Amino acid sequence: MSERLTDIGPPHYDKFLPPVIKDNYGKWKYHEILEPGVLMHVGESGDKLFSVRVGSGRLITTDFTKDICDIADKFCDGYLRFTSRNNIEFLLTDQGKIAGLKDAIKKMGLPIGGTGHSVSNIVHTQGWIHCHTPAIDASGIVKAVMDDLFEYFGSHKLPAQVRVALACCLNMCGAVHCSDIAILGIHRTAPKVMHEKLRHLCEIPTTIASCPTGAIRPHPDKNIKSVVINEPKCMYCGNCYTICPALPCFDAEKGGVALLVGGKVSNAKSPPMFSKLAVPYLPNNPPRWPETVAAIRKILIKYAEGANKWERVGEWVERIGWEKFFEICEIPFVFQHIDDYRWAYDTYRTSMHFKF
Numbered sequence: 123m124s125e126r127l128t129d130i131g132p133p134h135y136d137k138f139l140p141p142v143i144k145d146n147y148g149k150w151k152y153h154e155i156l157e158p159g160v161l162m163h164v165g166e167s168g169d170k171l172f173s174v175r176v177g178s179g180r181l182i183t184t185d186f187t188k189d190i191c192d193i194a195d196k197f198c199d200g201y202l203r204f205t206s207r208n209n210i211e212f213l214l215t216d217q218g219k220i221a222g223l224k225d226a227i228k229k230m231g232l233p234i235g236g237t238g239h240s241v242s243n244i245v246h247t248q249g250w251i252h253c254h255t256p257a258i259d260a261s262g263i264v265k266a267v268m269d270d271l272f273e274y275f276g277s278h279k280l281p282a283q284v285r286v287a288l289a290c291c292l293n294m295c296g297a298v299h300c301s302d303i304a305i306l307g308i309h310r311t312a313p314k315v316m317h318e319k320l321r322h323l324c325e326i327p328t329t330i331a332s333c334p335t336g337a338i339r340p341h342p343d344k345n346i347k348s349v350v351i352n353e354p355k356c357m358y359c360g361n362c363y364t365i366c367p368a369l370p371c372f373d374a375e376k377g378g379v380a381l382l383v384g385g386k387v388s389n390a391k392s393p394p395m396f397s398k399l400a401v402p403y404l405p406n407n408p409p410r411w412p413e414t415v416a417a418i419r420k421i422l423i424k425y426a427e428g429a430n431k432w433e434r435v436g437e438w439v440e441r442i443g444w445e446k447f448f449e450i451c452e453i454p455f456v457f458q459h460i461d462d463y464r465w466a467y468d469t470y471r472t473s474m475h476f477k478f
Contacts, residue, residue, distance in 0.1 A: 140171075140199070140201040140213050140215075142165075142170075142171050143171065145165075145167070145169065146165035146166070146167060146169050146171075149165050149166045149167065150163050150166070151164050151165060151166050152164055155237050155238045155278075156172075158234070158237060158238065158240060158276050158278055159174060159175045159234035159235040159236060159237055159276060160172065160173070160220065160234070160237075161173045161175070161237060162217075169215070170215065171213060171215060172214050172215065172216075172220060173211045173212065173213050173214075174211065174212045174214075174220060174223055174227070174234060175210070175234065175235065175236050176210040176211070176212070176227055176232045176233065177209060177210075177233045177243045177268075177275060178190075178204070178209060178210045178243070179208070179261070180208045180245075180246055180260075180261065180264075181252075189230060190210060190230075193212065193223065193226045193227065193230075196226070197212065197214060197219045197222055197223040198212045198213055198214040198219075198223070199214070201214070205243075206245065207236070207242050207243045207244070207245045207285070208243050208245055208246075209242070209243045210232075233272070233275055233276055234276060235275040235276030235277070236275055236276075238278050239278040239279070239281065239282055239283055240274055240275055240276070240277060240278060240279075240283060240284070241268075241274040241275055241280070241422070242275075242283060242284070242285055242286070243268075243275075244264045244267065244268060244287065244288060245286075245287045245288070245301075246260040246261065246263075246287065246288035246290075246296055247260050247288065247290045247291075247294075247295040247296045248260060248290065248295070249261050249262065249263075250262075250290075253290060253291075253295075254363070254364070254367070255290075255291045255293060255360040255361075255364055255372075256290030256291050256307055256372075257290060257291050257307030257308050257309045257372065257377040257378070257406070258290050258291075258305075258307035258378070259290065260288050260290045260296075262408055262409060262411070263305060263379070263411050263414060264288055266409075266410045266412075266415050267286070267305070267411075267414070267415055267418055270415045270418075271286075271418070271422065274422070279426065280422075281425070281426065281429040281430060281431050281432065281433050281438075282429070282432050283302075283434070284302045284303065284422065284425070284435060285297070285301045285302050285303075285386070285387075286301060286302065286303045286304070287301035287303075287304045287305070288304070288305040288306075288307075289304070289306050289307065290307040291307050291359070291360050292306070292307075292308065292309070292357070292358070292359040293361060293364070294306070297385075297387075298382060298385075299382075299385055299396055299397055300385040300387050300395070300396065301385050301397060302385065302386060302434060302435035302436065303383055303418055303421060303422065304381065304385065304397045306379070306380045306381070306382060307377065307378075307379060307406075308358065308377065308378055308379070308380045309358035309359070309371050309372070309373070309376075309377050310373065310376040310377055310378070310403075311371060311373045311376050311377070312337075312351050312353045312356040313351060313356075313362055313371040314369070314371070315348060315349060315350065315351060315368070315369060316369070316370070317341070317346060317348040317368075319367075319368040320347075320348045320349065320366060320368035321346075321347040321348055323366065323367055323368050324365065324366035324367070324369075325365075325366075326347065326348070326349060328365055328366075329349060329362055329365050329366040329369070330349060332361050332362045332365040332366070333361065334359065334361060335356065335357050336352075336355060337351055337352045337356045337357075338351055339351075339352065351369075358371065375406075377406050378403050378404055378406045379401075379404040379405070379411070379413075380399065380401060380402055380403060380404070381399075381400045381404070381414070381417055381421070382397035382398060382399055382400060383397060383398065383400045383421060383435055383436070383439065383447075384396075384397055384435055384436030384439050385397030385398075385436060386434050386435075386436055388434070391432065391434075391437065395434075395436040397436075399459055400421070400447075400448075400453055402456060402458035402459065403458075404417060420451055420452070421435075421451050424450050424451050428442065428450070
């Protein structure tokens with residue numbers, strides 16, 4: 123079949139692969155981490171690909187992009203890639219150019235690391251800079267957390283890799299459901315209905331349909347072309363505000379941060395795992411979010427002290443038990459930790475030995 127030509131979507135990725143990757147595609151034999159941030163992949167053919175991983179901000183300027191492309195042109199024949207966790211990987215085949223590449227990277231003030239048993243770059247969502255439904259900022263919290271955990275980015279001090287993610291609301295554009303430590307923005311107030319604006323800005327049937335819990339209903343007064351919200355049914359997801367800008371839900375004082383732990387995508391040693399709630403609420407306290415930073419550091423330190431080598435955060439927690447995890451991390455067990463969703467009884471521990 124001839125190749126179908128279309129102007130829909132991006133070009134196929136294989137058009138941009140470096141020659142060494144295209145030649146060895148699907149035929150890689152093994153890889154090694156030569157030092158924190160520097161990997162070597164070896165193909166069955168004997169070809170070697172070296173990648174130098176660099177931490178980068180999620181939101182970058184065109185000038186920054188031009189600067190890193192200049193570095194790639196000089197040392198890597200123009201080849202680099204961005205990872206799913208916002209790292210930059212410079213790809214080269216000449217090992218002798220690695221030292222010069224690292225010097226150029228350091229002159230730009232960029233850190234090298236994020237491989238192996240380290241804290242990788244934090245993948246995060248838009249936050250206040252771009253999104254319209256966040257309960258918290260994204261870039262600000264990530265900056266504060268990574269400043270505190272920076273020693274773990276360019277080193278291999280941890281038992282295994284630790285992936286951190288942030289999503290600034292429950293709609294969760296980030297990888298909060300499957301990261302070792304996850305930061306989630308939570309709304310804690312129901313949307314405020316702006317009746318005069320709603321009738322001009324929103325389609326009422328679409329607004330009602332946007333609510334996953336059926337908390338939005340037409341206004342009982344037919345002369346008021348608006349809606350009402352049954353607050354006990356509201357789960358504070360903010361989805362209605364995505365559809366209707368006359369239903370704002372952000373509250374600087376009541377909204378805040380929740381922390382989840384124990385998720386992973388990797389299938390090594392154990393199947394992938396979902397993250398579970400650890401800290402239900404921390405205050406939204408810019409510009410440095412000290413409570414969030416301190417809580418994450420405590421969890422990471424206790425994990426580093428107690429986990430076996432190669433053991434991910436979730437595997438460590440499952441081994442010692444959630445009761446012990448809450449105890450050593452000094453996290454109080456509260457009613458928010460109890461799963462009360464439909465069919466939640468499938469997750470309950472009903473043994474007489476279950477105690478909190």
